[in-house]
Amino acid sequence: MEIIHEYVKLRSEFGRQCLFSDRPAELLIDVPPNQKLAMQFVLKETRDLGVQGCWEMSEHEVNTERFEYDNEGINHVEGGWPKDINHLEMEQTIRFRKKIEKDEIYMNSVQVLGTLVGQCVGQNNAVDIYQEYFEEEELLDETQEKPCVKIVNVYRDPHLVKRHVTCLSWQPKGGTKLAGAYCCLELQKANIDMSQESYIWDIGGYNRQSENHTVFEYCVCVAENPTQPDITLNSTTQLICLKYNPDDMHALISGGVNGQIVLWDSRNGHCPAAITPSEESHKDPVYKVLWLKSSSGTDAFSASTDGQILWWDVRQLNEPIDRLILDLSRKDNQDKALGAISLDHNVSMPDTFLVGTEQGAVVYCNKAAETPAERIVRTYDGHHGPVYAIQRNPFFSQNFLTVGDWGARIWSQDIKESSVMWTKHQTDYLTDGCWSPVRPSVFFTVKMDGVLDIWDILFKQNDPTLSLKVRDEALCSLNVHEGGCRLACGSQQGIATLIDIKSGLCTPQHNEQELLGEMLERETKREKVLRAQRGGDEGGNSEDTQKELILRPEYDFHNVVESEQRRRQWETRTQHYP
Structure with a gap:
């Protein structure tokens, strides 16, 4: 017996009936422009971008003449004796030698030639013509490894709802900890179920001292349980950035989505050591925090998209000790200030710092200026989108690297009109980048397609020296260990990837610093000449x-x-x- 049951539903419960018909266009709503809102926008200057319409090709032919050669041998026998002397008879040859040695012509010839021979012998004793002066360098070039990297381990966000790894920081002084800030920057995907925790991972390493410099090596078996973080940072808000104190292996400072600055001490557990009050903090998310070199080791400053740079003393986080508004008109108008998303400070230049903005401009500031208007020295404008990363070269402080839109640029501090070097236009958006701490000519960039690019501008400038597909999702953060042989990348799915850099990319090359200095100086002079020519044409x-x-x-x-x-x-x- 077949059992059939019908489910009956009224037509009114299906909703409104769809009626398709052809009809002319109809204006549903019209929103006129508001002039008051237009005054709040910051006008962005026009930028030029060179595009090559076709592939660069070259043709060259060489035709050389054929050279034919033969191998022939020569049989040497003793000669030069007179016909009446048999050179096989020892008595005849000895008698003939004694006769020649008594000749005056022979004696005069020996005296003249002896002076020349003595001079040659003296030269040979002074300069060893058979010495191999470049034996060590040739051996070094032969044993040098090719550029190579290797993925060692991955560290995943333990929370079910994945977040971006927005920032990574290595423990200083050869420490074995890697701190990561986890945050969701996409407003549409953010929800109340997302965790507000960030983590510190223990990668378990050791140091090895070499004759020339310190090399940091790490075990492949990084920890007993690498899937679990060593320390969990319980924050009241999601953290966007954090940074270890270079003078204290246990102190960290971080910036949150709500604009607050949080101080951590890994020895005190999971809770923060101090938090800035909301009314004295940033009004927008804090995208970068850095420690300052000071006698106390407790000074830091932060950057946010609210257009403010705030200086802090972590011993008293009740209020900032100083502030700067990034208003290019130098009127301290926060409504027209540029949003800061990247920051750089060099120990060799303690009073100056660089700020990368979301409008594509880099602002060069001097904290030691007397008035706030004089603190903004100059701007460098070359990116079409936000400047996600900015860093001075560790060996040449006058040159700095910026990463934004579809390329990376190298600037000279003296030239603000254009960069001295730049990478080729990439097909995917660049999200972060940094210099190698041990090799002056090497820097790293990560992209939205999950690729890590390693550039050696002494080797080639148009393409990266090595590219590695790290993840299938976008990479959003990058940091290199102070030893130069370990690198960490953070992805959008909350995965921190640990990468081992082989010696070919982390060992300083012969005369590398001198060659890079000459290259940067040559490119800087060329930009100055072009700037002078453009200025003369405009005059x-x-x-x-x-x-x-x-x-x-x-x-x-x-x-x-x-x-x-x-x-x-x-x-x-x-x-x-x-």
């Missing part, structure tokens, strides 16, 4: 200057042709009329 009449530049090569060409014709005519006349 005069543009039409007359352009005509003069066009006619000048033609005028020089005719002068050369005429002088050559006169020279040939003169040679012809002198031949006919000597």
